[in-house]
Amino acid sequence: MHKLGRSFYRRDTVAVARSLLGKYLVHVSRGVERIGRIVEVEAYLGPQDRASHSSRGLTPRTRVMFGPPGHAYVYLIYGVHHCLNVVTGRTGAGAAVLLRAVEPVRNVTGRTHGPGLLCRALRVDLRRNAHDLTGDELYIAAPPRAAAGAIVARPRVGVDYAGAWARRLLRFYLRGNPFVSRP
Numbered sequence: 001m002h003k004l005g006r007s008f009y010r011r012d013t014v015a016v017a018r019s020l021l022g023k024y025l026v027h028v029s030r031g032v033e034r035i036g037r038i039v040e041v042e043a044y045l046g047p048q049d050r051a052s053h054s055s056r057g058l059t060p061r062t063r064v065m066f067g068p069p070g071h072a073y074v075y076l077i078y079g080v081h082h083c084l085n086v087v088t089g090r091t092g093a094g095a096a097v098l099l100r101a102v103e104p105v106r107n108v109t110g111r112t113h114g115p116g117l118l119c120r121a122l123r124v125d126l127r128r129n130a131h132d133l134t135g136d137e138l139y140i141a142a143p144p145r146a147a148a149g150a151i152v153a154r155p156r157v158g159v160d161y162a163g164a165w166a167r168r169l170l171r172f173y174l175r176g177n178p179f180v181s182r183p
Helices: 013-020 115-122 160-167
Strands: 024-029 032-044 072-077 081-088 095-106 138-142 151-154 171-174
Touching (some): 013 032, 013 095, 024 095, 032 115, 081 115, 095 115
Antiparallel strands (some): 072 081, 081 095
8 A cells, every 4th residue: 555645635635535436444453454445525725615624714714724734633423433534735725525425344343424423433533633744644545446436426414504515526436336325
């Protein structure tokens, strides 16, 4: 596997989102390497995107989104579920890609078709917030054989409050993959 470098993340958020499909999410914790193949993502384009956490500006919670690309933005939703995002674009952009689902590859147990389930199965929590994804504990890598498959674009899930932004085709997934959260 080839670990992705900073330049991969320092690109247009939609391009990064689409490019993440088929890549491996790797979390090494307590000596166990957990790997899932990314099969579903959502792009959040920065402060102008009404569905993005960064739309409220720079806050203690969103600070990492405005930082350098290639870092993890992990937050807790509903006080129960962790969600993992990848910071993209240039420093200050406030953009990120939410990882919505993975296909288990190695040492991943439990359901993985949804952002909270993904984090639970790979044991990702708030301790990984602001983690540098070019490090050795939590990172994304290109698999040995690149075969992502056909990509489907749909509106994002659960952002009806965002007006016209809710209808934008910023959710991407691999067609026919059984681990996608909502085909």
